[in-house]
Structures are given as C-alpha cells and as structure tokens.
Amino acid sequence: MTSTPPTGEKQEFNRSGLESLLTRRFFISPAFDIYNGVAGLYDYGPNGCAIKANLINFWRQHFVLNEDMLEVDCTSVTPEQVLVASGHVAKFSDNMVRDEVSKQYLRADHLLEDHIKKLLKDPKNTKEKIAEYEHVLAKAGDYPLKQLQETLNKYAVKSPEGNPISEAKPFNLMFKTQIGPSEGSVGYLRPETAQGIFVNFAKLLEYNGSKLPFAAAQIGNAFRNEIAPRSGLLRVREFTMAEIEHFVNPLDKSHSKFSEVADQLVNLLSAEAQDGDKKIIVMTFGEAVKSGLINNETLAYFMARTQSFLHTIGIKPNHLRFRQHQANEMAHYASDCWDAEIRSSFGWVECVGHADRSCFDLTSHAKASKKPLEVFEPFKNNEKKVIDIIKVDVNRGVLGKTFKGSAGEVSEYLKTVGENHELAYNFQKDLEAKGSVVIAVNGNEYIITKDMVTFKQDKKTISGSTYVPHVIEPSFGLGRIIYSLLEHSYWTREGDANRGVLSLPPIIAPVKASVLPLVNNEKLLPFIQQINKSLKEQGISSKVDDTGVAIGRKYARTDEIGIPFAITIDFQTVDDQTVTLRERDTTKQIRIPITELSLTIKKLCDHLIYWSDVVAKYPAYEPQAESK
Structure with missing residues (x-):
C-alpha cells in the first residue's frame, strides 16, 4: 500500500513504523501487557483516549445533534431471553x-x-x-x-x-455470564448495542410524541469472543460501537433532507459487480436511488452522511468505498445492506455497516415479550374508515383437552392471528382447504383443527393505521475507524524514514497545540503559563514541552503525536510579546502576537479559517533548517 502525505510525494506505507510509534507514544497497548497480554484485548493510552473522545464528540455533533436523534445508554449485560428473541443465541x-x-x-x-x-x-x-x-x-x-x-x-x-x-x-461469539446468584438467570455481554434501543422503542416513541420517523442512537462497548483475534484493533474482543436505529413507515422510506446529499458522488461496489468485473461504480447518491441500486432514500441519506463524516475526520476519499452485501451474506430479514469499507495495509476493511433491517427486531421482541412494539398513525383530517375484519373465536374446551398446559400460549397466538385481517384470512383459507394447520409457538409446533376455532366476518371503524416500523441502521466500529485513520494519517519526512508524522485533522488530533520554550530560562516561564492558560480558556488542549532538548527534537515529538500547531516562545517574545506559530504538515511558521494567538488557533480548529489565511495575514518566520 502506498500513501500520499500532504506534501504530495508518494511513499510506501510502513506499518511497522506506525505500530512502533503508536506503542512508543502510548496511543494503544496490548492489555495486561506485564502478564504477557491477552489476544484481542487492547488498552488506549492518553493519546489514544483523546483521539477516541474527539471522534465520539464529533460523531455526536455530526449525527445526534444535527439529525435531532434521541440518545440512550443501555446496559452491557443482557438477559438471555432478549438475545434468544433477536436470534443471537441461535445464530451469532x-x-x-x-x-x-x-x-x-x-x-x-x-x-x-x-x-x-x-x-x-x-x-x-x-x-x-x-x-x-x-x-x-x-x-x-x-x-x-x-x-x-x-x-x-x-x-x-x-x-x-x-x-x-x-x-x-x-x-x-457471545460471552456468557450469570446474572446474580441464581443459576437459572443466564445473561450475555452484549454483542452489539442495537438491542437496547429496540427493547426501549415504546418509550422512545412516546418521548417523540408518538411520531415517525425518528432516530435513536447509542455509543458503548460491545463484546465478541473472537476465536483467534488478529490484525490489531481491526478484530478485538471488546470494542466501542456507535449505532443508529432510524425508524420509518415501511410504506414511506423517503427522507426530508435527501436533496441535500443527492448530488454527492460515491464509490459503489454492487453485489452484481462482485461476481463479475469487480469494478467500482462512481455515481451520485441520487442516481443510485433512482436506478434502484440503493434501496431507498433514507438508506442512501445515511450512507452520504457517513461518507461526509469519514472524509472530515481524515479518511482519504480514494480509500473509501461502499460494498453491497450479496445474497449469501445478507441477513434474511434485510432488504439492502452496504458496508463502508476503508482500505488499509490489511486490505479493504468493513468499518460502518448500513442496513435496512425491515421490521425483524421489533416484531421478534414484541412476539417474545408479548408487548406491542408498533405505531398508530391517525388518518389525515380525522378521517375514519370502515374495514372488513375476521374475528377468530377460540374453543377453549377443545384447546385445553388437546394441548393441556400449552393451551394458554396457543390461545394467545390465535388471538394475534385474529388481529391481522390478511393473516386471519389466509389462516381460515388454509384450514378450510386442508382441515388442519400447523403453527409454531415459542419453538413448539401445534396442529390446529377446524373444531378449535370459529371465524366470523365483521366490520370495524378505524381512525388510523397500525404498523410495525422498519428500521434503517448505520453501525460504526470506532476502533476500526481509528486504526484506519491512523494509517491514512501516517507518513515520514522526506529524507528521514525515522521521523514519523501523524497528519490528523485538528478536530481529531489528541492535542491541538504544543507550547515550546526555545530554552529553559526564567524569563520565558511567565509566557508559558500565560499562553497555556489562554489556550485552555478557549477550550484548546495543549501540551508543554519544557525539556532541555533542541527545538527540532520538540517539533519531532509534536509531529509524532499529531499535534497540528506548535507555539515557540523565544527571547523575541520577551521584547515584543509575539511567538512563532508552526503548522505541522508544511512546517511553515509565522510570527503572531500573543493576544491573537488563542483565538486564531481556535478558528483553525473549528475550520472557520485555514492556514493559508494565517500565512497571508502574519509575517513569515524562517527558522534554522534543523529546527523545522
């Protein structure tokens, strides 16, 4: 894999160099390292924690805040019956x-x-x-x-x-545990964060004024007991996910803001192309929806928002694609799935999944819990309609005699059949044609005969429609995104393969500015404190390096950590209250008054101005060659 640093020259990517940097600067480390570690478990150090926190903060801003989502924080320990209903116990x-x-x-x-x-x-x-x-x-x-x-x-x-x-x-792959002292109370560490949102759907719907569409989001750890973890942060046993469940009317999957993203270009690898020429299709999201390649506007909208998010944090556009699931890998309940894949030295890696999960999850949990997870939508203008229905009356005596202790659950199932006109019609038709129908209830099969039920045609006045929503799910693996971002950001200075640089965007960089006194001298101390305080007041993270090493070594440390801006305090500062401000990627430096320093860096970090604006406004400073 080759990389293109901001300076423009092509260079071969050096994975061992990056891994050495990440370990040396304590971005990440194998967990329990002094005990020889455990495969698939990693700790984040100070720099890694800062990057992860910045990524989560921007994710919240980009999705939760901008899309008016409802955020929840659900428990990691999940009772077995929840994961039986979701299918994880049987198939995960x-x-x-x-x-x-x-x-x-x-x-x-x-x-x-x-x-x-x-x-x-x-x-x-x-x-x-x-x-x-x-x-x-x-x-x-x-x-x-x-x-x-x-x-x-x-x-x-x-x-x-x-x-x-x-x-x-x-x-x-789930970690099994016991909830409390009772041996019968089985639980698991959650393999994903989505189920906590689904089981809270009724509360979220009520909180949202019983209106659709709406989206709920959750950020938290998930756990998968990988057989043989490998590839560092790309396949681990404990990891942080950020998931969105966007609930929609199954008959209307349009999105009110789709026009804002419809003209954005995207790299698509369709299911058909994967069995053929494997050629990437470049088209707009609008064209992809219109042609039917992407199933609906809402799914495409979130793919576009994901693409914008990944580009902003520093993922290179030519190393990002969306790959469509093929028929043999798509979940049985899904109607369309696209993975945002990022190319790294490990190849193309799935980092964000986008799925139209239909109504599978809500239907499964409603059936298992016997609690309705549905939406009632009134007709417009308080309109009322008269519809045909089929009433299903149960012969309790025959059921009790036939099924004994199981008669109750069979009776409840038959009642639910009667609540769905189409289901009741088909059930009646099959029963009259065949004389008996086999039903499955909680994993058990029962034969229903004509003498057990009576069907009656009737009419009912309704004021709206009741339905189980479909859900569009973007699911982010934050650890994979962080590792991919670090690979895309890493390069080495020309002519010095040992001088690594992390060109992290300011919004993601673990520290925004380094404060570097040129030498250890008492005259410079007050300025260190003044500048550091001023940066903190603007909400800018900073790191002081007052060690006795040369300024060139201090810049090298700044570059390795990914700090975008370096402030050098020298004896000219004492005379005229100005400092040198250096930009990491170009190493260009300007001279700026202390009074304007913090606000300027703040605007740079918030993308309100660019480095070219700063260079145009302030006088250039030409350092010694070795101090770049």
Whole structure:
C-alpha cells in the first residue's frame, strides 16, 4: 500500500513504523501487557483516549445533534431471553477448526484465506487458477458451513504448522455470564448495542410524541469472543460501537433532507459487480436511488452522511468505498445492506455497516415479550374508515383437552392471528382447504383443527393505521475507524524514514497545540503559563514541552503525536510579546502576537479559517533548517 502525505510525494506505507510509534507514544497497548497480554484485548493510552473522545464528540455533533436523534445508554449485560428473541443465541457464530496436534482453535475462513494467499504466490499459476483462487478468497468469509468444509477439503488446508485440522463447526461469539446468584438467570455481554434501543422503542416513541420517523442512537462497548483475534484493533474482543436505529413507515422510506446529499458522488461496489468485473461504480447518491441500486432514500441519506463524516475526520476519499452485501451474506430479514469499507495495509476493511433491517427486531421482541412494539398513525383530517375484519373465536374446551398446559400460549397466538385481517384470512383459507394447520409457538409446533376455532366476518371503524416500523441502521466500529485513520494519517519526512508524522485533522488530533520554550530560562516561564492558560480558556488542549532538548527534537515529538500547531516562545517574545506559530504538515511558521494567538488557533480548529489565511495575514518566520 502506498500513501500520499500532504506534501504530495508518494511513499510506501510502513506499518511497522506506525505500530512502533503508536506503542512508543502510548496511543494503544496490548492489555495486561506485564502478564504477557491477552489476544484481542487492547488498552488506549492518553493519546489514544483523546483521539477516541474527539471522534465520539464529533460523531455526536455530526449525527445526534444535527439529525435531532434521541440518545440512550443501555446496559452491557443482557438477559438471555432478549438475545434468544433477536436470534443471537441461535445464530451469532463463526466457524472454527482445531489443530489436531497443538489443540489450538483457529477460525476456519481465515485459515482458508491464508492458504489461498499462499497458492496465489505460485509463479506457475495459470490465469484460470488465479481467477479461481481470487474467487475463493473473496467468498471465504461468506461460505456457509457445508461449503466452507468442502472448500477446506478441496485444497487440503492444514494448520499454520502444517498439522491436520478437525472438521469445521460453529462457535457462538457471545460471552456468557450469570446474572446474580441464581443459576437459572443466564445473561450475555452484549454483542452489539442495537438491542437496547429496540427493547426501549415504546418509550422512545412516546418521548417523540408518538411520531415517525425518528432516530435513536447509542455509543458503548460491545463484546465478541473472537476465536483467534488478529490484525490489531481491526478484530478485538471488546470494542466501542456507535449505532443508529432510524425508524420509518415501511410504506414511506423517503427522507426530508435527501436533496441535500443527492448530488454527492460515491464509490459503489454492487453485489452484481462482485461476481463479475469487480469494478467500482462512481455515481451520485441520487442516481443510485433512482436506478434502484440503493434501496431507498433514507438508506442512501445515511450512507452520504457517513461518507461526509469519514472524509472530515481524515479518511482519504480514494480509500473509501461502499460494498453491497450479496445474497449469501445478507441477513434474511434485510432488504439492502452496504458496508463502508476503508482500505488499509490489511486490505479493504468493513468499518460502518448500513442496513435496512425491515421490521425483524421489533416484531421478534414484541412476539417474545408479548408487548406491542408498533405505531398508530391517525388518518389525515380525522378521517375514519370502515374495514372488513375476521374475528377468530377460540374453543377453549377443545384447546385445553388437546394441548393441556400449552393451551394458554396457543390461545394467545390465535388471538394475534385474529388481529391481522390478511393473516386471519389466509389462516381460515388454509384450514378450510386442508382441515388442519400447523403453527409454531415459542419453538413448539401445534396442529390446529377446524373444531378449535370459529371465524366470523365483521366490520370495524378505524381512525388510523397500525404498523410495525422498519428500521434503517448505520453501525460504526470506532476502533476500526481509528486504526484506519491512523494509517491514512501516517507518513515520514522526506529524507528521514525515522521521523514519523501523524497528519490528523485538528478536530481529531489528541492535542491541538504544543507550547515550546526555545530554552529553559526564567524569563520565558511567565509566557508559558500565560499562553497555556489562554489556550485552555478557549477550550484548546495543549501540551508543554519544557525539556532541555533542541527545538527540532520538540517539533519531532509534536509531529509524532499529531499535534497540528506548535507555539515557540523565544527571547523575541520577551521584547515584543509575539511567538512563532508552526503548522505541522508544511512546517511553515509565522510570527503572531500573543493576544491573537488563542483565538486564531481556535478558528483553525473549528475550520472557520485555514492556514493559508494565517500565512497571508502574519509575517513569515524562517527558522534554522534543523529546527523545522
């Protein structure tokens, strides 16, 4: 992977250089390092924490504040019945194999991918073989268990040590725990933050005046017990998510602000292209919706807002694309899904998922909890309508005799059938045609016969429609975004491969300004305190470096941390109350009065002015070559 620093020259990306910098400057560190660490667990140091906090603050501003979202903060420990209803207990798994010699567990699709990458390096490969291998490589992560096992067998895949492996089998990724002392109270650490929003839907709807559309948002940690974590922050066992659930009328997925983003260009990799030429389509969001490539305006609107967010924090536009889920990887309940993928030295990495989840979640939780999670929408102008309905009366005596202790739940189910005219009509039609109908209630099947129910045609006056909303979900993996941003920001000074720079935008940079006395001298001390206080009053984070090293070394430290502006206090400051202000990427410096310093940096950080404006306004300062 090559990178293009702000200075314009192309250079090969140096991952080991970045990782060394991140460790040395304590951005991140393996958790419990003094005990040799635990795979997939990382700690954020002071610089990493600051970047993460800045990212979250800007996310809140960009989405929660600007889109009038309702923010919640739900618990991480989740009762089992909630995750049974959502489908996580049954299906939230990855496939794993075991090294039959070392007994180490390995993620099966990753093992297959690594094996195929080795096969691709064979210089004797024909074009046909290369195409075959590339197809397997692209599809490995989406293979169902049976196809995955067949592919492992076909290519005689072994463990990294060359040992035979076991048959692949699913492994549920949730951390299981016990809530309280009772052994029957099972819980899990949440694998995503979304379920807390869904179970609070009724309260959120009421808070919003019972009006749709509206969006709820949550930022918090999620937990996945990865089989064999790798790739640093890209695949971990505890991570921070920022998720949005935008609830809409299923018959109207337009968005009132879509016109604001319709003309923005976007890089799209469609599901069809992934099986063909793999060519990126560049078009506007408006064109994508009009052509049907993106399912609806609301989904496209949030994709556009995500793109704007990622560009603003420093993700390079040519390293960002949206990839559509193919049929074999899309959730059964979803009608369209697009992943915002960022290219890094690890390849294209999913960082933000965008899904039209239909009404699956609310319907599942309503059924399991027996609490309605729906919306009543009055007709316009207080209009009333008369509709045909079918009443379903239950013969309790026959049900009780037939199903005994289960008769109650069967009766409740049949009542819900009667509340839906179309469902009741089809149920009656099937029962009359076949004589019996099999229903599934809470995982159990029951045979309903004609003598158990009676159907009556009736009419009902209604003043509005009741429906279960659909939900559009953007889901952000903040750790993956942070790592990708650090890669995109990292480069080295020309002629000095050991002098790393993080060109983080001011809005994300862990510290906005460094305060650097040229030398340790008592005459400069009052100015350090004055400037530092002035910066803090403007809400600008700063870092004083009053060590005895040369100013060039201080600038190098500033660059490695990603601090965009450096303030140098020298003996001219004592004479005329001015300081040197240096911009990180260009290393250009100007001379500015102390009285104008803090407000100028504040405007730069808020994008109210640009560095070119500052250079045009203030006199240039030409430093010694070694101090740049």
